[in-house]
Amino acid sequence: MKDLIETIVTPLVEFPEDVRVSTSEEDNRITYFLSVHKSDMGKVIGKQGRVAKAIRTVVYAAGSSQQKKIFLEIVE
Structure with a gap:
């Protein structure tokens, strides 16, 4: 799931090396x-x-097969 989030976010940003999950x-x-x-x-x-x-919609859909709820928070 971490890889999925990084794959989605990295092309959107100017500083891809600062993307952390x-x-x-x-x-x-x-x-x-x-x-x-x-x-x-x-x-x-x-x-x-x-x-x-x-982004949250894609992550939640990808995690729907798991038995746990998935949350994505964007922090500074």
Whole structure:
């Protein structure tokens, strides 16, 4: 899943080397934390959050086969 997130986000940003995905796993949920360069934050979120919503939709669909809920948070 980390590879999928990196594959989606890397072409969108100016500083692809700063794309980081970390994971936090609990009993019934997995949270992925996406971190990008400060100047790329707007590109990843998009106008009115449309790009972020699209990324989350793809990630949630890819993780639907797992028995845990998937969450994606974009952090600074």
